[in-house]
Amino acid sequence: MTRDTSDSEGAEPTETDREDQPSDAASATTGVILRGEDVTKEYQTGTQTVRALKGIDFGIAPSDFVAIVGPSGSGKSTLLNLLGLLDVPTDGAVSLRGQDVSTFSDADRTRNRKRAIGFVFQSFYLIPTLTALENVEMPRMLDKTPVKTRERAKTLLQRVGLGDRLDHYPDELSGGQKQRVAIARSLINDPALLLADEPTGNLDRDTGDEILALFDELRAEEDVAIVTVTHDAYVAEEADRVVNLVDGVIEDTGETAADGGHGA
Amino acid sequence: MSWLRRVTARFPTVVLARRNLSRATARTTLAVVAIVIGVVAIGTIGAGGEAFKQDQMEAYEGFGGTATVSPVYHMNDDGDIVGGISDQDVSRMRQVTSGATVHPVIQRWDTVVRTSSGETSPSAQVKGLASLGTFYEAQSGSIPDSWRQQVVVGSRFADNNDVETGDQLTVTINGSFERTFRVAAVLEPQGFADQLQADRSVFLPFDRLSQLEDSDSEYGSVIVRVDPQTGSISEAAESLETEFNTRRRTISVSEVQEQRERFSQTFELINQFLIGVGSISLLVAAVTIANTMLMTAIEREREIGVMRAVGYPKRAVVSLLLAEATILGLVGAATGVPLALGIGMVLNQFLVGDPLAFTAAGLRYVGLGALFGVLTSLFAGVYPAWKSANKRPVEALE
Numbered sequence A: 001m002t003r004d005t006s007d008s009e010g011a012e013p014t015e016t017d018r019e020d021q022p023s024d025a026a027s028a029t030t031g032v033i034l035r036g037e038d039v040t041k042e043y044q045t046g047t048q049t050v051r052a053l054k055g056i057d058f059g060i061a062p063s064d065f066v067a068i069v070g071p072s073g074s075g076k077s078t079l080l081n082l083l084g085l086l087d088v089p090t091d092g093a094v095s096l097r098g099q100d101v102s103t104f105s106d107a108d109r110t111r112n113r114k115r116a117i118g119f120v121f122q123s124f125y126l127i128p129t130l131t132a133l134e135n136v137e138m139p140r141m142l143d144k145t146p147v148k149t150r151e152r153a154k155t156l157l158q159r160v161g162l163g164d165r166l167d168h169y170p171d172e173l174s175g176g177q178k179q180r181v182a183i184a185r186s187l188i189n190d191p192a193l194l195l196a197d198e199p200t201g202n203l204d205r206d207t208g209d210e211i212l213a214l215f216d217e218l219r220a221e222e223d224v225a226i227v228t229v230t231h232d233a234y235v236a237e238e239a240d241r242v243v244n245l246v247d248g249v250i251e252d253t254g255e256t257a258a259d260g261g262h263g264a
Numbered sequence B: 001m002s003w004l005r006r007v008t009a010r011f012p013t014v015v016l017a018r019r020n021l022s023r024a025t026a027r028t029t030l031a032v033v034a035i036v037i038g039v040v041a042i043g044t045i046g047a048g049g050e051a052f053k054q055d056q057m058e059a060y061e062g063f064g065g066t067a068t069v070s071p072v073y074h075m076n077d078d079g080d081i082v083g084g085i086s087d088q089d090v091s092r093m094r095q096v097t098s099g100a101t102v103h104p105v106i107q108r109w110d111t112v113v114r115t116s117s118g119e120t121s122p123s124a125q126v127k128g129l130a131s132l133g134t135f136y137e138a139q140s141g142s143i144p145d146s147w148r149q150q151v152v153v154g155s156r157f158a159d160n161n162d163v164e165t166g167d168q169l170t171v172t173i174n175g176s177f178e179r180t181f182r183v184a185a186v187l188e189p190q191g192f193a194d195q196l197q198a199d200r201s202v203f204l205p206f207d208r209l210s211q212l213e214d215s216d217s218e219y220g221s222v223i224v225r226v227d228p229q230t231g232s233i234s235e236a237a238e239s240l241e242t243e244f245n246t247r248r249r250t251i252s253v254s255e256v257q258e259q260r261e262r263f264s265q266t267f268e269l270i271n272q273f274l275i276g277v278g279s280i281s282l283l284v285a286a287v288t289i290a291n292t293m294l295m296t297a298i299e300r301e302r303e304i305g306v307m308r309a310v311g312y313p314k315r316a317v318v319s320l321l322l323a324e325a326t327i328l329g330l331v332g333a334a335t336g337v338p339l340a341l342g343i344g345m346v347l348n349q350f351l352v353g354d355p356l357a358f359t360a361a362g363l364r365y366v367g368l369g370a371l372f373g374v375l376t377s378l379f380a381g382v383y384p385a386w387k388s389a390n391k392r393p394v395e396a397l398e
């Protein structure tokens, strides 16, 4: 893993999104990025109502590292979707930097996702027809700043240790390399929050450790908060906090989860 | 390379679309083939039809300012058929249409035409018409002004019987008259719209036919011509109607210009109908494109979900899929147009004798085919694109 901090700092001035949102920088160092109060999510399937989340409180501050664990069907993905503004709660409130997400239109949520949130998935979801570099650029491809985007994407790929794989297509990369490309992609817009759904689920232990090391770096250097769903114990061990979801509620699991519901 | 990158960077949607199409090559190719077929169908039917029309219209060329007069037969009280155009009738025609030239046409049905190799041609029509050269042009040889020992033959007769200029033809009429003639000229092809069916005819010297003993001075038809500079064929036609048809309708007068317009209109209708039929192939292409795009959208559901998750608005997803559909249409049109033009050139060569004899109308149909091809693809992409963009990213990513 290359630690090329000078490179990443060099990239900072090329960053445009942060300039649109001067408040971001301030709140990124001080306030809570995302807060949930009594968050409930119900799914309606035919006549049945499934309560996936039953009144959850959470808060995520800059450079937090939260692991969400729990058995299958306990509501982990549902929670992650709410955190990622991909969905809205049935009851309770999720707020992004103080703004109630339920007041957002679909377009607003899309815009805020782009501005504040990065996603990493278990199956990477890289676009097979695009090179590593282009995949990283993808979230900003429609912006009219191709030169800046390219510089930024190169910097990010170098920092995740793939500076020599820029023009490789996904099928020419190993699983760990793909996930690193995906992480670089999630960082292209300088998000305040990185959401990962089992990012190490398809990787061996060594590769998983590399990803974790990368997460640490990002938190230290860019104040990125990371929330990850995981089944891997070693990932949960690394986290500042572990949120143990059981059947839609947060279970107390001793010391780590004691403040799990009320982060920051 | 760097300028190319700078240009394409301006249209990232197009870049993405093109890349996406390249991944399912077989399916993409089939969708394009469907569009090509549609474009070629419309373009070829349109351009070929126009070439055919142009070819047929040539038959009217020598007949500017003319009208054809044919006899109307009646049954009299005794049950006999009466009517026909006699020498006196022709004289009366000459009198009432001052300024017009009146060319009676003799047509004989009781004839046998034999080539020098001894073969007979049952479909040959033996006719006599003075001043043949004012109506037709020769493709080989030349049409004599006054002639007694020669015949002039139509193109189809010449082709069918292997007859060339300079060959000998023996014509027997009514079993008695028999004579051998030399072929002086073969006429240009005239098409089926021709007044006298010249393509299938053998023109004998007019005087020969009119002087035959059994000639009962009846004419198959009469061609009346007025120099458009000095007179009007419509007036001449009216005079003929007044003179011959007041008491009872004994002749039918038909102005070639009118026939020409009627033919043109009828033809237009047929051509449009055929193009309509050809358009059905574009409809089929639309279904193919829609299917291709739906499959693409379903296959790439997660990918599109990721794009939505990382901040692509619905509009961007719609644009991307519409761009893909449109590229299919553009490639189809770009392949179809040269193909349609190529087939059109073959048809032109065949019908008009010049591969480049495209008419403006014919080329318009090729353009129309291309336009419809692109639009069809675009429209076929609308539903899949809309469906894909409105899929919630949560569901797509499950």
Ligand SMILES: Nc1ncnc2c1ncn2[C@@H]1O[C@H](COP(=O)(O)OP(=O)(O)O)[C@@H](O)[C@H]1O
Residues within 6 Å of the ligand: A043, A044, A045, A050, A051, A052, A070, A071, A072, A073, A074, A075, A076, A077, A078, A079
């Ligand atoms: N779209 C949906 N429609 C209906 N029920 C759903 C939907 N998504 C999740 N659920 C239900 O909500 C509960 C929590 O699901 P999920 O958040 O996916 O759990 P996990 O990710 O922890 O396995 C489950 O009982 C699941 O069946």
Ligand SMILES: [Mg+2]
Residues within 6 Å of the ligand: A076, A077
């Ligand atoms: Mg899950």
